[in-house]
Amino acid sequence: MRFFPVFMCTIGGAFATSRITPPSGSITVCSSGCNYSTIQAAVSSISTSSTSAHSIFIYSGTYTEQVTIPVISGKLSIYGYTTNTATYADNVVNLEWDSSLASGAADDEETAALINLSPNVAVYNINIKNTYGEGSQAIALSAYNTQQGYYGVGLYGYQDTLLAETGNQVYGYCYIQGAVDFIFGQHARIWITKSDIAVSAGGGCITANGRSSSSDVSYYVIDESTVAAASGYNVNAETVFLGRPWSEYATVCFQETSLSDIINPAGWSEWSTSEPNTEDVTFLEYENTGAGASGTRANFSTKLSSAISISTILGTDHADWVDTSYI
Numbered sequence: 303m304r305f306f307p308v309f310m311c312t313i314g315g316a317f318a319t320s321r322i323t324p325p326s327g328s329i330t331v332c333s334s335g336c337n338y339s340t341i342q343a344a345v346s347s348i349s350t351s352s353t354s355a356h357s358i359f360i361y362s363g364t365y366t367e368q369v370t371i372p373v374i375s376g377k378l379s380i381y382g383y384t385t386n387t388a389t390y391a392d393n394v395v396n397l398e399w400d401s402s403l404a405s406g407a408a409d410d411e412e413t414a415a416l417i418n419l420s421p422n423v424a425v426y427n428i429n430i431k432n433t434y435g436e437g438s439q440a441i442a443l444s445a446y447n448t449q450q451g452y453y454g455v456g457l458y459g460y461q462d463t464l465l466a467e468t469g470n471q472v473y474g475y476c477y478i479q480g481a482v483d484f485i486f487g488q489h490a491r492i493w494i495t496k497s498d499i500a501v502s503a504g505g506g507c508i509t510a511n512g513r514s515s516s517s518d519v520s521y522y523v524i525d526e527s528t529v530a531a532a533s534g535y536n537v538n539a540e541t542v543f544l545g546r547p548w549s550e551y552a553t554v555c556f557q558e559t560s561l562s563d564i565i566n567p568a569g570w571s572e573w574s575t576s577e578p579n580t581e582d583v584t585f586l587e588y589e590n591t592g593a594g595a596s597g598t599r600a601n602f603s604t605k606l607s608s609a610i611s612i613s614t615i616l617g618t619d620h621a622d623w624v625d626t627s628y629i
């Protein structure tokens with residue numbers, strides 16, 4: 303049976319459309335007969351100094367490569383072929399890479415299938431996977447700049463799937479899979495909305511925010527999303543936490559999100575017994591629902607009395623760069 307996220311019924315018809323031909327002017331990628339046969343070659347063909355907008359259109363297929371987007375002066379949009387732009391569930395473009403700290407990457411960031419160093423990038427309908435699996439840090443996406451948008455994107459990993467490190471970033475109608483600290487980073491402000499967070503094993507934490515001082519701007523909000531066991535994986539009840547503080551000023555909110563019974567009644571965890579890091583954290587919840595939303599929460603977490611707005615996180619001018627059909 304096909305799985306449709308519950309919120310799909312709220313999507314307007316104009317948004318749920320296909321994108322099966324390249325937008326005018328796009329650089330195309332496919333195994334043969336396109337401008338390039340690898341995503342990296344298409345990215346590398348773009349002038350980093352030109353301030354013109356560029357787009358890349360990727361046809362259906364699995365691309366086994368590591369892609370680095372350098373800092374590019376113009377806006378870059380990357381589109382995966384899809385018959386339904388409104389969801390990750392019909393994605394047919396896969397970017398896969400197998401790397402981990404244990405298998406010799408120079409550092410965690412460099413394990414990623416996609417390393418995005420550029421501001422002003424929008425990525426649509428691509429599955430980005432680190433296929434290493436369990437046992438070591440292995441990132442799918444290293445997001446290292448501001449005004450980055452990910453729309454209908456699937457991110458797959460086990461430990462450290464999404465490194466949201468710097469800048470303002472938005473994730474709309476996305477899928478994020480992992481088991482250990484799989485949404486993490488130090489300085490970014492991120493708005494994850496209308497997305498499915500899928501856990502593939504118990505015993506870990508979803509977020510590990512590394513905000514290390516009261517003046518750091520980092521803030522993670524998970525809004526109007528779902529948290530549940532990944533389809534096909536067995537995760538015991540009450541074995542998963544919403545987050546733990548990688549650094550002592552960790553700041554994370556889950557709001558208006560459906561939490562399945564995999565979430566522990568305490569909600570949030572210490573970093574470790576010897577280094578709890580809990581004194582100055584900001585761990586927030588507002589109007590979450592589901593079996594995992596109830597229970598006696600950790601005393602270092604707080605229930606809000608109103609939702610945080612996207613403008614608070616991404617600024618009142620966020621519509622200048624965010625694709626608002628995905629928020």
Ligand SMILES: *[C@@H]1O[C@H](CO)[C@@H](O)[C@H](O)[C@H]1NC(C)=O
Nearest residue numbers: 327328329330336337338347
């Ligand atoms: C891509 O290929 C098309 C069709 O051959 C061609 O018209 C276009 O100029 C190419 N674009 C680039 C950037 O190479």
Ligand SMILES: *[C@@H]1O[C@H](CO)[C@@H](O)[C@H](O)[C@H]1NC(C)=O
Nearest residue numbers: 578580581599600601602603
């Ligand atoms: C919070 O709970 C922990 C563990 O139960 C306890 O040791 C600590 O004293 C509590 N802190 C406050 C401020 O109540």
